[in-house]
Amino acid sequence: MERKKSFIKRYWLPLVLFIIALLLPALIPSFWVHVFTEILILGLFAIAFNLIFGYMGQLSFGQAAYYGIGAYTTGLLMVKANWPLIATLPVSMITAGIGALILGFFCVRLRGVYFSILTIAFGQLVFFIIFQWYSFTGGDNGLQGINPPDWLFSAVPYYYFTLIVVTIASIIIYFITESPFGYTMRAIRDNTERTEFIGINVQRYMLINFIISGMFCGLAGALWGPFNRSVAPDLCGWQHSGTPVFMAVMGGPHHFLGPMIGSVIFTFLNAFVTGFTEYWPLVSGIVIIFVVMLMPGGVFGVIKEKGYFKAKEPVSNGTNPVDKGRD
Amino acid sequence: MNNSVILKTEHLSKSFFKYQVLTDVNYELKKGEIAAIIGPNGAGKTTFFNLITGYHTVSGGHVFFRGQEITNWQRHKIARIGITRAFQISNIYPKLTTYENVRQSILAQQKRTLNLLTPAEKMAKQETLELLEVTGLANLKDTEAGILSQGDKKKLELALALACKPALLLLDEPTAGMSSEETHETMELVKRLNKEVGLTILFTEHDISVIFGYAEKLSVLHQGILVAEGTPEEVRQNKEAQACYLGEEI
Numbered sequence: 001m002e003r004k005k006s007f008i009k010r011y012w013l014p015l016v017l018f019i020i021a022l023l024l025p026a027l028i029p030s031f032w033v034h035v036f037t038e039i040l041i042l043g044l045f046a047i048a049f050n051l052i053f054g055y056m057g058q059l060s061f062g063q064a065a066y067y068g069i070g071a072y073t074t075g076l077l078m079v080k081a082n083w084p085l086i087a088t089l090p091v092s093m094i095t096a097g098i099g100a101l102i103l104g105f106f107c108v109r110l111r112g113v114y115f116s117i118l119t120i121a122f123g124q125l126v127f128f129i130i131f132q133w134y135s136f137t138g139g140d141n142g143l144q145g146i147n148p149p150d151w152l153f154s155a156v157p158y159y160y161f162t163l164i165v166v167t168i169a170s171i172i173i174y175f176i177t178e179s180p181f182g183y184t185m186r187a188i189r190d191n192t193e194r195t196e197f198i199g200i201n202v203q204r205y206m207l208i209n210f211i212i213s214g215m216f217c218g219l220a221g222a223l224w225g226p227f228n229r230s231v232a233p234d235l236c237g238w239q240h241s242g243t244p245v246f247m248a249v250m251g252g253p254h255h256f257l258g259p260m261i262g263s264v265i266f267t268f269l270n271a272f273v274t275g276f277t278e279y280w281p282l283v284s285g286i287v288i289i290f291v292v293m294l295m296p297g298g299v300f301g302v303i304k305e306k307g308y309f310k311a312k313e314p315v316s317n318g319t320n321p322v323d324k325g326r327d
Numbered sequence: 328m329n330n331s332v333i334l335k336t337e338h339l340s341k342s343f344f345k346y347q348v349l350t351d352v353n354y355e356l357k358k359g360e361i362a363a364i365i366g367p368n369g370a371g372k373t374t375f376f377n378l379i380t381g382y383h384t385v386s387g388g389h390v391f392f393r394g395q396e397i398t399n400w401q402r403h404k405i406a407r408i409g410i411t412r413a414f415q416i417s418n419i420y421p422k423l424t425t426y427e428n429v430r431q432s433i434l435a436q437q438k439r440t441l442n443l444l445t446p447a448e449k450m451a452k453q454e455t456l457e458l459l460e461v462t463g464l465a466n467l468k469d470t471e472a473g474i475l476s477q478g479d480k481k482k483l484e485l486a487l488a489l490a491c492k493p494a495l496l497l498l499d500e501p502t503a504g505m506s507s508e509e510t511h512e513t514m515e516l517v518k519r520l521n522k523e524v525g526l527t528i529l530f531t532e533h534d535i536s537v538i539f540g541y542a543e544k545l546s547v548l549h550q551g552i553l554v555a556e557g558t559p560e561e562v563r564q565n566k567e568a569q570a571c572y573l574g575e576e577i
Contacts, residue, residue, distance in 0.1 A: 180431075180447045183423075184440045187431050190420040197380065197418075198435040198491055199406035205440070 014257060021163055025156045033155040035271040039263050040159075040166045041223045042243060046251075046259030047173055048216030049244035054253030055177055056209050057189030059116045061241050062123025063217045065103070066096040068236030070218025072130060075143040075225040085148050089165065089222050096218020097211050099126065104210035108203050111192070120238050127236040142232035146225045162223055169219055174256055176212065185209055246284070250291050252298030261299050332394075333358040333495055333527050334379070334410075339388035341374055341551075348374045349551040351388070356495070356544075361521045361528045363542035367571070371551040372531040373415060376497050380412050381405045392495070409494035413501055415531075417480035419487065421473025425464050428472050428483055430455045432490035454490075462486040463512060477504035485513065489520070496520075498530035502537060510534065514541050539563075547571065 008015070021040075025033050049063045070092035077083035077091060103122040110118055130137045137143065152158045176182050184205055187195045196202050225231045234240060243266070244259065251262030266284070273283045295302045334356040341349040349371040356362055364372050377383040379390055381402040390398045397405055420428050433451045434440050442450075459465045462482050467475060472483060481504055488496055501517065502510040514537055520526045532538050538545065538559070545562040547555040555568040562568050 175444050175446070178446045178448070179444055180434045180440045180442045180450060183427065183431055183434070183447045186423060187420050190422050191418060194414075194418045194420065194487070195435075196402040197406050197412060198432045198487060199403050200435050200440060201401075201403045208441075 030155040037159045039267045043260040043263035044166045045220035046244035046247035050259045051213040055185040060119040062119030064241035065123040065126035066214035066217040067221035070096040070221030071225045071231045074222040075146045075231045092222035093215040097215040100211045100214025108206040131233040144230045148226040252300030255300035335391040337389045362544040366548035370548040411488045411491040411493035412497040413484045413488040415499040417484045426468040432487045
């Protein structure tokens with residue numbers, strides 16, 4: 001009983017969000033079910049990206065490459081080889097993971113802005129390969145006819161399918177962030193130098209994290225293709241790489257659910273604003289400026305600052321001369 | 328090489344562009360010794376530590392640990408074979424709690440950091456609490472390390488180094504920023520580890536009472552050159568050492 005109580009106390013927020021997500025299709029029209037499916041897919045993309053940004057402390061501007069690799073793997077397998085959707089998901093994760101291994105091998109040798117620039121460069125490399133390779137990827141025409149099976153064809157079943165996949169993936173990612181490996185990522189973020197001096201091969205760990213992130217970005221991409229019935233090279237472009245960055249910044253990169261909340265705000269706003277004006281990027285730009293200027297830690301940062309999550313006061317054991325002087 | 332020698336440097340030199348920071352340092356440290364390197368600011372003490380631990384690349388000469396050459400090895404490899412250091416300016420994980428800081432170092436030593444699916448909070452509980460107790464940080468275990476007082480950060484710095492279970496511990500001004508009471512406690516802990524576990528310790532320090540109270544062997548660095556070496560009494564009598572560091576009142 002006590003264990004159950006502490007479980008609910010600890011995980012009440014994701015539980016509430018999950019229950020709301022379960023009930024949503026009964027309460028909203030199918031257009032908004034589509035929007036919430038998109039929120040889930042992009043939310044997974046942002047959570048996977050945040051393994052690098054929020055937990056490892058490096059900004060990748062090229063995660064769309066792995067999202068795109070996942071999307072194209074599913075698309076190609078379904079269109080050209082008639083694979084069932086479910087079988088394509090793990091394969092998409094593997095191909096995206098292999099892509100992240102090859103490109104990440106070089107990226108993890110750099111830090112800060114140099115890391116970011118190299119991730120953009122490699123992201124664009126993947127974009128141009130897909131863009132130019134007409135015979136295989138369809139080039140700038142993309143791939144059409146990526147139809148999910150009949151039982152997932154309409155909006156609501158596909159929404160629930162996405163909800164299940166995204167929930168399972170998020171739980172796995174959450175476990176990873178709470179594992180010794182996840183804490184090693186926080187350690188690398190906080191103090192790379194010290195982490196080397198406690199005997200950890202920082203580059204190797206960063207590469208493993210880069211691969212894990214790439215795999216889940218690939219899974220998000222794999223869900224996107226059948227949802228949208230098509231894939232296009234834009235999915236791999238640098239602009240699309242910016243999407244999870246915005247989401248993580250908006251929601252709060254230092255909370256596990258921050259990127260998902262960011263996805264809710266970003267995608268919902270997108271769907272809402274494009275009903276009134278074609279200048280969605282202008283609106284998103286203003287929102288980003290607002291968030292960065294007024295809410296530097298995102299939504300969760302503000303909640304924490306307001307004391308919702310109890311802030312820790314400076315504490316000392318009182319034996320220091322400085323502290324003694326306070327009396 | 329004598330088996331009891333744990334650390335040895337031969338003609339160790341370091342220059343940054345045209346500035347020679349360390350010149351031709353030949354140094355030996357025996358297993359189980361507690362030794363200090365002293366010298367005025369800028370003498371090259373921290374650089375000496377930086378070369379041993381792979382923080383800087385060596386410009387000339389060699390470093391040996393237990394008879395094996397480790398010159399210019401990667402930092403994590405040097406830490407893995409048993410050399411750990413505590414930094415002069417505390418070098419901790421500011422966003423993690425004191426407990427999480429120490430646990431991270433213990434899990435790294437136990438080679439369990441590649442575990443992806445077991446919650447870290449269930450691991451190494453006992454060891455972490457014990458080490459926090461030993462280093463006097465138990466009552467601060469849930470405090471974010473970044474907001475600890477300077478003295479407590481130095482204790483945590485020492486705890487991170489001890490968690491690695493090193494054979495050789497390098498302490499760069501371990502008591503800087505501590506009260507006299509804390510300084511005494513910390514150095515007593517270091518001495519106890521030296522006596523009970525046989526941990527070899529090399530430290531730098533400016534506090535004369537700490538140097539002469541705890542070191543069995545002293546080496547004096549001046550402008551990057553090792554000018555004197557011996558027991559504290561021998562160094563106290565050494566004219567060169569007096570001239571460049573200790574002053575006449577010692």
